[in-house]
Amino acid sequence: RSKGIPAMGSGNVYPIPLEEILVDPFNIPPEWKRMYALDVGWNRTAVLWAAVDPNSDTIYIYDEHYQGEALPSVHAAAIRARGPNLWGVIDPASRGRSQIDGVSLMQSYKNLGLNIFPAKNEVEGGISNTTQRLSTGKIKVFRHLMNFQKEYMIYRRDEKGRIIKESDHLMDCLRYIVNNLNRARSTVSSTTGVYNGTK
Numbered sequence: 001r002s003k004g005i006p007a008m009g010s011g012n013v014y015p016i017p018l019e020e021i022l023v024d025p026f027n028i029p030p031e032w033k034r035m036y037a038l039d040v041g042w043n044r045t046a047v048l049w050a051a052v053d054p055n056s057d058t059i060y061i062y063d064e065h066y067q068g069e070a071l072p073s074v075h076a077a078a079i080r081a082r083g084p085n086l087w088g089v090i091d092p093a094s095r096g097r098s099q100i101d102g103v104s105l106m107q108s109y110k111n112l113g114l115n116i117f118p119a120k121n122e123v124e125g126g127i128s129n130t131t132q133r134l135s136t137g138k139i140k141v142f143r144h145l146m147n148f149q150k151e152y153m154i155y156r157r158d159e160k161g162r163i164i165k166e167s168d169h170l171m172d173c174l175r176y177i178v179n180n181l182n183r184a185r186s187t188v189s190s191t192t193g194v195y196n197g198t199k
Contacts, residue, residue, distance in 0.1 A: 020137075023140045033051065036087075038091070038109070040072075046065065058137065060142070063142070064145045084113070089177075117183060120180050139178075148174075154166075
């Protein structure tokens with residue numbers, strides 16, 4: 001609360017206390033598989049980066065991008081800066097959203113050099129799988145990701161059990177990651193052993 005984050009209430013989608021999932025940042029081993037998830041919108045575009053510990057099957061959310069009112073080129077540059085060879089997934093609705101001259105947002109990001117695929121976007125099943133991972137310690141989040149923390153604490157259902165679609169962009173990204181772990185890949189070249197990603 002000292003950081004301006006509201007206390008968790010009974011309507012929260014994820015009942016696991018925030019402090020239980022936060023960890024101090026560390027250098028991720030280069031051989032771990034990584035991916036990112038992108039949720040697009042003019043008012044807010046959000047990205048989460050994840051790495052998977054192959055020994056414990058734990059997902060570590062290690063970076064975020066959170067910016068509004070910017071063109072895809074701005075967001076794509078931020079994504080490439082964190083590792084140009086990573087694969088990512090994007091909100092599948094982006095395939096039908098026209099931006100410039102009828103080009104879909106997903107195609108726009110592909111044209112900007114991203115290796116990106118439409119996300120499997122099962123909502124309740126994804127939330128259930130995410131809750132299971134959170135409750136068993138299989139998702140950890142680097143402590144400096146403040147936008148993630150703020151969204152996590154206010155991600156709620158209304159009195160009818162419906163998810164309140166406000167300030168939930170990074171929460172959507174988290175679900176995309178859990179739903180699409182098959183897109184995670186190592187950035188270490190199998191032929192040269194060279195690490196091509198970011199720490």
